[in-house]
Amino acid sequence: MNTVMLRVEDLAKRFTLHLQGGVQLDVLNGAGFEVQAGECIALSGPSGAGKSTLLRALYGNYRADAGRILVRHDGAMVDLVTATPRQIVAVRRTTLGYVSQFLRVVPRVSALDIVADAAGGRADAHTEAAALLHRLNIPASLHGLPPATFSGGEQQRINLARGFIHGHPILLLDEPTASLDAANRDVVIAMIREAKSRGTAIVGIFHDAAVRDAVADRLYQVAPYQQAA
Amino acid sequence: MSEPTLLSASGLTLRFGAIPALLDVDADLWPGEILAIVGESGSGKTTLLNVLSGKMAPQSGQVMYRDPAGALQDVHAMPAPALRALHRSDWGFVHQNPRENLRMAVSAGGNVGERLMAQGSRHYGHIRAAAIDWLEQVEIDADRVDDLPRTFSGGMLQRLQIARTLVTHPRLVFMDEPTGGLDVSVQARLLDLIRSLVRRLGIAVVLVTHDLAVARLLADRIMVMQRGEVVEAGLTDQVLDDPRHPYTQLLVSSVLQA
Numbered sequence: 001m002n003t004v005m006l007r008v009e010d011l012a013k014r015f016t017l018h019l020q021g022g023v024q025l026d027v028l029n030g031a032g033f034e035v036q037a038g039e040c041i042a043l044s045g046p047s048g049a050g051k052s053t054l055l056r057a058l059y060g061n062y063r064a065d066a067g068r069i070l071v072r073h074d075g076a077m078v079d080l081v082t083a084t085p086r087q088i089v090a091v092r093r094t095t096l097g098y099v100s101q102f103l104r105v106v107p108r109v110s111a112l113d114i115v116a117d118a119a120g121g122r123a124d125a126h127t128e129a130a131a132l133l134h135r136l137n138i139p140a141s142l143h144g145l146p147p148a149t150f151s152g153g154e155q156q157r158i159n160l161a162r163g164f165i166h167g168h169p170i171l172l173l174d175e176p177t178a179s180l181d182a183a184n185r186d187v188v189i190a191m192i193r194e195a196k197s198r199g200t201a202i203v204g205i206f207h208d209a210a211v212r213d214a215v216a217d218r219l220y221q222v223a224p225y226q227q228a229a
Numbered sequence: 230m231s232e233p234t235l236l237s238a239s240g241l242t243l244r245f246g247a248i249p250a251l252l253d254v255d256a257d258l259w260p261g262e263i264l265a266i267v268g269e270s271g272s273g274k275t276t277l278l279n280v281l282s283g284k285m286a287p288q289s290g291q292v293m294y295r296d297p298a299g300a301l302q303d304v305h306a307m308p309a310p311a312l313r314a315l316h317r318s319d320w321g322f323v324h325q326n327p328r329e330n331l332r333m334a335v336s337a338g339g340n341v342g343e344r345l346m347a348q349g350s351r352h353y354g355h356i357r358a359a360a361i362d363w364l365e366q367v368e369i370d371a372d373r374v375d376d377l378p379r380t381f382s383g384g385m386l387q388r389l390q391i392a393r394t395l396v397t398h399p400r401l402v403f404m405d406e407p408t409g410g411l412d413v414s415v416q417a418r419l420l421d422l423i424r425s426l427v428r429r430l431g432i433a434v435v436l437v438t439h440d441l442a443v444a445r446l447l448a449d450r451i452m453v454m455q456r457g458e459v460v461e462a463g464l465t466d467q468v469l470d471d472p473r474h475p476y477t478q479l480l481v482s483s484v485l486q487a
Contacts, residue, residue, distance in 0.1 A: 018475035019482060060464070062471045085450050085464045086259065106424075106446065107417035 004072065005170050005201035006058070007034040011067035011081075013050075013057055027053045031067070033220045037169070040192065040202040042216035049222045051205045055172050058203060059098045060088040071096060071170065093120065098172045099163030103155040105148045111158050112143040118162040125165070132161040136187055152179045164191055171195060173204035177211050189214045233295055235260045235401060235433050241280055241290035249457040250276040251287065256452065256459075260400065261431040265438060265448035265465065267480070273457040274437045275405055281435055282322060282403045283312050297400070317347045321394035325406035327386040330393065331378050337364060338374035341392050348397055363392040367422060384415035388422065395426060402427075404436045408443055420446055441484055445469055453477045 013028040027050040043051040056062040060080045069080040073095040119125035136157040177185045192215045206212035236258040243251040266274040279285035283304040292304040341360035367388035408416040451468045453461040461474040472478045
């Protein structure tokens with residue numbers, strides 16, 4: 001029996017740009033799909049269609065204007081559209097992980113600590129963090145350094161380690177392989193497949209068709225929203 | 230989800246003559262949480278901090294604090310000695326200018342130890358050991374323990390103020406622009422220190438800052454103030470990545486990208 005981990009219903013998101021004369025951009029309208037445990041949905045559509053906006057809305061980062069985002073959290077469905085900030089924090093802590101395209105670097109914090117901090121307070125966090133960094137081909141000599149000066153690809157791999165270490169039952173991936181070489185891309189594909197086999201539900205944006213074909217079970221087409229005349 | 234609040238303010242209003250410093254402001258803070266209050270000079274954010282901490286009385290509205298025994302205390306109805314006792318033990322206040330909090334004619338160790346003594350500690354050896362431990366936690370060399378604060382740099386003074394504030398293990402700390410006026414490299418060190426100490430000790434913080442990057446780094450939630458009103462509030466990443474109010478959009482778009 002399959003378990004629905006995430007259900008999106010009739011989701012709408014409009015940006016009102018007050019500094020640009022109140023221009024309104026209807027980016028999402030009527031978006032809806034569901035994701036089961038162990039399933040990976042790839043968001044597809046042309047650049048500017050709203051894929052990243054949708055992914056950010058699913059994380060509660062962009063606040064939706066209408067619709068529902070139902071997330072299975074602690075055995076019940078929680079609607080992120082109406083949840084309080086503290087409920088969203090709780091959902092993100094244990095249920096919902098997000099790997100953004102870019103690492104937000106904190107001064108003085110080492111790569112290893114950045115990853116271990118995301119483990120949710122597990123006793124073996126540092127061991128696990130080091131193992132993940134090794135798997136992503138970040139040499140031990142870099143683990144103790146703050147990643148501010150690392151290359152884009154290295155920062156992305158640290159971000160990936162940070163996103164995967166907790167083992168959230170739902171993972172949102174925004175271009176997880178964008179700045180990676182072929183060898184590291186294959187590592188990430190393997191990590192996504194392993195997460196799926198553990199029952200993780202995944203929603204991702206994968207511009208690389210080879211990666212998408214290797215991990216996605218279904219596509220969800222994000223259509224550019226046509227503004228009513 | 231129904232965890233009780235540590236501090237809960239409702240309907241706070243305060244006018245200075247015709248100028249509204251606070252207009253019907255509500256604020257809630259839960260244990261271990263960091264709430265940032267952002268806005269430009271004159272938006273009322275420091276006034277709000279002063280009213281929340283009982284330093285300034287509102288014309289209307291209420292601030293309720295849940296004490297360690299779980300009882301609710303009306304901060305503005307408390308007898309003055311009880312409020313002072315709260316500020317000496319359960320609460321801390323970190324000023325932008327550390328000289329407002331430190332005693333410049335007393336040694337660094339004395340500044341830290343004094344708050345313990347005010348709480349009733351009497352054993353000199355314990356007080357000195359705690360002072361040295363806290364100096365080290367804020368990255369001040371233990372051999373500076375007998376030096377006067379006036380021999381310290383601005384960044385060291387700010388770290389000394391933080392040691393003095395945290396030595397009593399407060400549950401709630403009010404911070405007014407703690408990194409204001411410091412060099413960026415000093416600021417980064419201080420921010421990292423505040424972030425790690427507050428997380429490790431599980432302290433709740435109300436943080437006033439005009440620097441959105443500071444709020445992004447430290448705060449769980451954010452309140453944006455303009456002319457005494459809270460115009461937008463939410464999770465820090467929501468408010469900064471998806472600002473809705475015209476004033477928040479102006480603040481976010483005015484930040485220079487380094």
